[in-house]
Structures are given as C-alpha cells and as structure tokens.
Amino acid sequence: MDTTRVSSTAFDGTPHAPAHARKFVRQVLGEWRLSHLAEDAVLLTSELVTNAVVHAGTGIELTCRLDVEANPAKLEIEVDDHHPTRTILTADPMPAGGGPDGLPTSGRGLALAGMLADAWGVTYTRTAKRVWVRMELTDGCECPEPLAGTPGPAPAALAAPIDSLHVGVVVCDRDGLVQSWNCEAEQLLGWRSDQAIGLRLADLVAWRGHGPYALSLPDTLGLGRWRGEARMRHIDGRLIPVYVSHLRTRGRSEDRRSIWMVVALDHRYVLTPPPAPLRREAGTRIKDLMDQDMPFAELLDTIAQIVQVSSGGDAAYVLLSAEAGNTFGVAAGSGATAGLVGVLATGLFGADRKTPTMIEDLLAGDVELAQQLRARSLACAPTLVNGEVTGYIVVTAAQPGRFDQELTVSLQHIADQVAVPVQRERLAERERAHRGRLSFLAEAGELLAGVHDEELIAALTAQLVVPKIATWAAVYLTDLAGMTRLAHVWHSEERHNAQLRKSLPAIPRTAIDEVSWPVGAETVLAFPLLTQGRSHGALVIGRAEPTLPLELADLLSDLCRLVALNLHTAMLYARQATTSRVLQRSLLPMRVAPMPGLESAVVYEPAEEGADVGGDFYDLFTVADHWCFALGDVCGSGPEAAAITGLARHAVRLLAKEHYTVADIFDRLNHALLEEDEEGRFLSLLCGELTPLPQGGALCTIASAGHPPPLLLRADGRVEAMATPQLLLGVEAGARFYVETFELAPEEVLLCVTDGVTERRNGDRLLDDGDGLSAVLSGCTGLSAHAVAERVRHAVESFAAEPSHDDVALLVIKASAVLRAVR
16 A cells, blocks of 8 residues: 655745745645654745746646655655756855855755755656655664565675674764774774774765665664675775674664674675575465566566575576567676676577576686676576577576586576566566657657757756666767767766766776776666767766666667767758858958948848848948948848859959949849859849048949839938839849939938848738838938937837748948048
8 A cells, every 4th residue: 555645736936936835835744743844844845946936937836745664754845847948056065156155146945955855856857847855754764674575685605614703793872983892893893992982983884875865874874774785994994895784772862872783794694594595485485476466677676586595696687588589688687786788698598598507617608698797607597488488597606616407497497487477577568668668769859859959969868868767877979080078967866966977087088888987886887879880979877776677778779879860960960050150151241341421230130040141141341432332132041042142242342343333233243143044043232332522421323123222311301212123133134224323411311121121021011011111211310320220120020920031131321421532
C-alpha cells in the first residue's frame, strides 16, 4: 500500500503568491504533525515561490509530498511554473561582490536551499520547470531490516586466518567525535586509544556514498542500523578496507551514541552470516520470486543478486538477446560489476551454445571478455525458450579456478526456472520500452528541431538524459580542427554542477573512450556523437547502477545519432551564415559619405530572417564637387536578389566616379542586366545628384526607373512627388532614360523609399493608399533627417500586426544650411 501523503494547490503568479504559499505549507505540516519543520519549510517555500513569481511570472503549482516509508523518511516541496526556458540562477559559493553581507543581490533563495535542505534540484519539461527541495526526517528513523529473501553482502571466497581477526569497537557521540576506542581497533588501525579519542570519525573514514541520493556519513550515523563496506585511515596514512556494523543507541537526542563494530574486509562474515549455498536455497528463492508481481528491471536485478550471493561469486549477470537474436547484452548485474554497456563479445555467448559452461581461467581463452568482465573464473547457463537461446545466467570471480561443474548444473536449473517467465515479461517490457523509446526520441527531436547553436544543443542534450536515464551528464564538443572541449554539464541536484565541472577534464588529452574518468559513486559511461563518419564529440553520463541495460544503451545510441545530426546541421548553418554575412556586408556601403550642409539618414531592413542584405540597396557618396545617391530594389529577396544588388550598387558607384550622367548610368546598367541573362531579375532604381547652390540648398538631378517617386517636404508642410517613373531596368534593350531637376531648399526634406514602404499591407489596404505616405511625411515638418526616418519606419512597422514580407529601405536627405562645395 502506498503510504505517501500528497497535498497540492495552485496560485496566480502575483506578488501575493508567497504569502498564500507560506500559509498553505504551515497548514499542511500542522495536519501531518510536522510543525517542528514548519519554520525551515515555510522559509524554503517562500524563497522558491518568490523566484517563480519574479523570474517566470506564470501560474504556480505547489506540492507537498511526505514519504514515511522511505529510509530516512522525507518531505519534498515542489514549485512548478510554466516558463521552462528560464534558467535558475545559482549563488556563487564564494561571491566576489553583491550586497553588504557578501552575498550577491540575487540567487539567495537557492543558496538558502543548499543550507537548509538535504537536497534540491530542477527538472525541466517542454512546458514547465519544477524546482524542488527535500528535507529528511532523520530523528527517530531507523534503517529497516532487509526483507526476507533479499540477499545481503557476499562473503569472502576464503576466510582469512582467524589469528588476524580483530573486532574493533568504536563509540561516537551525536557530533561524530570518538568517545571509546578498544584495543582491537588499535590492532586493526594503529591508533592508540588516547590518540583516537576526541578525533572526528569523519577524519578516520574515507566515506563514499552510493546511489543518486547517497547518504553522507553524518546521515548514516543518524540511522538506527547499517551494515556495509568502508575504508578507514590507518595511523600511517593507508586506507584499510573494512566491514562495518553500525548501531545507534536509543534515548534522548543528546544522549544517543553511535557504535561501530569494525573488522577487516576479509572477516566480514563475522558481522554478517554467509548466505546459504546455491544448491540448497537458491532454487526455492527463485521459485518464490517468480510468484511475485514486480517491475521487469527489479525482477532481473533480484535474480542477479540471488545468483551472485548464493554462488559466492564476485559478480553475477543476466544477459538477454538483442533484437537481432544472435548477440547478447547485459540486462542486470549484481556484485563487483564492471559498468558494462550493451553487447558483450559473442565468442562465449552465442545463439548456438545450449549447454552450461564453466571456465577456470577466462584470461587464457578470451582476453577481451576477461577485460570486459574484469574476471578470471566464469560459469554460465543459457535460458532456453522453445529450443532457442534467449539469454544467459552468468557468475564471475576475479580469481581463477573458483567454480566447479556442480555449480553449472545449479545455474542451469535456475535458468530453466526463469527462462519462460523472463521471456514473457521481456516481450511485454520491450513493447512498452519501444513506445517509450519512440516517445522519448520524438520529444528530443522536437526539442532540438531548428536549434542552430551548438552550446544550446549541448545543454538540451544533457537535460534530456538527467534525471530520466543518468544521475549526471556532460557533453563534449569537437570542432572542425579536432579540438574537444567540455561544453555543458548537468547534475540531478544542481548544487553539484560546479563541482562536477571541476572534476571532469575540460580538454581531454586523449580520445574520449580512453579518458580515465574520476572515480566516484557512479558508473561513468561515454557515447560518441557520430554522423556521416565524423565525430562531433561525446555524451558522458554517470549512473548509480553498475550496468546499463541493452535497451537503454540502444536508446542512448539513437539519441546520440540524433544529437550528432543536429550538431552537424548547426555547424553547416554556422558556416553558411558566416559566409553569407561576409559576402552580404560587402554589398552595403561601409559608411555614408559626409555631406556638409546636408543631413542624411538611412533605414535598411531585409525581409529574410538572419540576412544582412536583401533585394533592396542604397548608396550615398561624393563625386568631384557634388554628391550622388541611389536607392534600388531588385525583384525578389534573399541571396539571389543580393547578387543583382551587388552588381547594381557597384556599377552605379563606378560609373558615377567616371563622370557618367544619371541617364548614362541607367543606360549602361540596363545593358549589364540584360547581359546577365537572369530571367525575371528586374531592377527599379532611383538615382540622383546634388549640386550645391550659392544661395543655399542644392540642385537635384534625378531619374526614376520604375521606382516609387521621391517625396519632397516643403518648409510650409506641403508634400510633392518629384520624379516620373520610367521603364524598369533589365526589361528592354532599346529603352531610353531621361532626368528631371528641382531645387532642394534649406529646411526641405527629400524622402526616397522602396516599395517595401509604399506597399506595406494590412489586409486589403496598402500604406500608400490615399497618399498615406505623404500624410506621414507632412507631419514631419521641422524634424531632423534621423527623426523623419524613424517616424516613417515606425509607421511602416505599426501599419500591420504581422511582420513585413518585403525588404524595406528608405533614404532621407535634408538641406539644413548653406551647402559648401565638396573639395
């Protein structure tokens, strides 16, 4: 029966949410008789909800969950918001600045979570972000006894000599300070009683927890009972492997003591009785196991544990056939397993081997398999269903000659018992796993689709596998030069992210599969990111479980191929984008020529996302004693239109520098476009010259080839069109072009635009319908050139809700004083 208690509520993301959340948590803890935790829990809740309100601003769900059957019992508080792209700011443990108290002005809530909670972390989905904290109820909680039939630690294969047996007894107070140290402890570890008493037990124990939520040494000392392996420091500095039986006395909290009985690891059978031999009890335990209803993975793990403990081997494995049927992979393991992944070497495990096998020295016959299993002795028996080998039960040991033929008979008996039930559950689990696998890969593909940033792909990949598949993950990326670097790390408990990054090599000096990863509680596995014969890096994961089931290995391989393909696409996109930017920027003038006595302003916005240049272009430059300007529009947009843009802009500038008139420029450019033989590539062009006049202002000579006419804003607010549109360039070889002239007086404004302005659409209406652009310009009297340009740009942008689908370019020239001749 599930004894977990859950209470949830929801709030709007308003400033009132933290107060409501505090009241809710205090009420729930009162109902659960946990009022002694209320102050810390309410403070943590207030900080998490405040962070969600400030940084997400969405609706908030608050959940309190109490698991009284956990060991130790635990209270979890979860705060969900609906802004998953918001990252969580973590407080720097050694802040360099911030508020007067030395802490930064933001991130205090998570620093508080690290101090008050036993664990905290963040879980991301496509639609939500969950921040959680865990508080463990260690007072009065005792570690439950193992269930009947659950295997305990394996005894040593051969008992050490009895004259070397020393049972050390160490007593510590509630703070972990040694109070008593017997002579056997002195014989075992070298410390005299007067040297050891008063020391912290933590200084004498090289403690290493196990699992994703491993207990620390202080937490272990708070348990009622505990047995297991550890390493204690000898007086000469050596770490001695020992076996510990821990007991915590009852009574008042201040009077409780921790008692450790310590023996050398070879003598652990003294503190934990050796299991019954395989031939007497294992068959009965397996039969009872088959009658229970348990998850498939737990079933396989329990089979491996029973076989390993009962046989006295160092490790035991359950192998299952891959989907192809002729290879076998690790599905479960127990004991001193070697972090195996996926398919084993098939020399010994084959679909045609239907009898049990015993090998005295594996190293003499199959070096590769011996290295994979880190074993010398091996015994195995196949599981047979309808005459076909569906898997193997395997036992290994580090020393040669550990097993006999009688063991293989017992293994075959177990294999026959479990073959049909395991295969039936395996087929059902494979169907569920296949659906889950497709769902996971579909989610990953959707999350990575359209992402062209390598750093973001690395971050998303790490968060996809943590905590679903691994305790932590790291993504290494390899660039075009072959340099591999650590790009992103992610731990299920985010407070460990900084420590994890420090412990992993930032730049591996060898190939990823040859790196010696830091030894820790987790099994570390690496998967290459390969596509089209090129390595883009590797995904490295840490798991609490010592083996990785074949289905998970296949899933991670598929994920890595998907990630590598996205990295390859991102690399091509970045290369193409860089090339396009370099080429496109060459199509625009580096700077607008200074024009004494004139103000000028330009607005240029390509329609294609990410483009620097489209089909519109502009130029403003000096020639001898006058200025030239041009504004053009190539039919279409994007790179193809940009190619014609480059031809037109450079041709106009070159011909003007050679003192061609505006009409001659149009004629030459018309012939050049026709010679390009680009069907449908027409060009509208507005080109003019400004010659300073003695009385101020300038004489403007202008021609328009199919371009919207320029508008002249007089000083009195009147607006006039100043050029007659002629034939487009690139249409007819025999076209003739002419120029028109007018005077640009001081304080008058000339506005030149492309059709991206005049034809800005909102439903069936265009911006220039009913002389709409003239109306906008008429309201710009007295404004500077830049102010006029900005007002027109804003009018274009706000004319419709959806963005423009055409390039937009406009050029504003204002005569602001008496013009001086260009020298």
